Amino acid sequence: MARVKRIKLELDEEIEFPILGISTALLDYRLVWELNKKMDLSFQKENNFFTLPNKKKELKSYEYYIHQNEDDLSKFFLVKNSQEGSTLFSDSERLDFFLVLRENYILSIDDLIRDLRLINGIVAVFSFSSNEFEFSEYLND
Numbered sequence: 001m002a003r004v005k006r007i008k009l010e011l012d013e014e015i016e017f018p019i020l021g022i023s024t025a026l027l028d029y030r031l032v033w034e035l036n037k038k039m040d041l042s043f044q045k046e047n048n049f050f051t052l053p054n055k056k057k058e059l060k061s062y063e064y065y066i067h068q069n070e071d072d073l074s075k076f077f078l079v080k081n082s083q084e085g086s087t088l089f090s091d092s093e094r095l096d097f098f099l100v101l102r103e104n105y106i107l108s109i110d111d112l113i114r115d116l117r118l119i120n121g122i123v124a125v126f127s128f129s130s131n132e133f134e135f136s137e138y139l140n141d
Contacts, residue, residue, distance in 0.1 A: 017102055018109050019128045021095035026121040028080050031097060032065050034119050035078070039112075043067045043078055060086045075103040095126070 024031060032043045049061035065078040077100040081088050089098070099116075101109075109127060116125045 015130075017100070017104070017130045019101070019130055019132070020099040020109075020113065020116065021092055021126040021128060022097040022099060022116065022122060023094055023124040023126075024096050024122045026096075028065070028078075028097070030121070032078065034121065035067075038119055039115055041067045041076070042069065043076070060084070062086075062088060072106040073103055074106055076101055100130070 022031070026034065032045075035041050036043055043065040044067075046064050046066045049063055051059050051061050060083075062079060062083050064080075067074065067076040067078075069075075077098075079088060079098045079100065081092070081095050081097060087093055089095070101107075101112075113125050113127060116122055
């Protein structure tokens with residue numbers, strides 16, 4: 001009788017999602033207001049922070065805004081790139097904010113980029129993948 005061969009399947013739970021880099025002269029509260037008003041979102045400042053080590057291996061806390069809507073299954077985060085003298089993603093220092101689209105079942109990325117570029121005060125919008133950013137795994141609320 002032949003032996004049964006066992007195969008062990010390991011699944012990597014890392015799911016890739018889009019991150020939009022935003023270059024703007026707007027302050028965080030003004031950008032949030034514009035996003036909420038013009039794009040019918042509901043960003044609110046999160047009371048919790050997420051913590052990351054900086055280049056000097058010191059832990060730095062970062063504030064962020066969150067939009068979560070269970071009806072349309074969306075969860076977005078807005079994070080300011082430079083906070084309290086520390087840059088979140090130093091390779092893209094010219095980007096002022098990152099819009100992390102953790103769960104997005106309602107908006108086309110191309111349409112979202114187009115709509116963001118139409119907002120007064122937003123200079124440029126660039127699309128990235130979550131694989132390019134180490135901080136994205138900490139925004140897992």
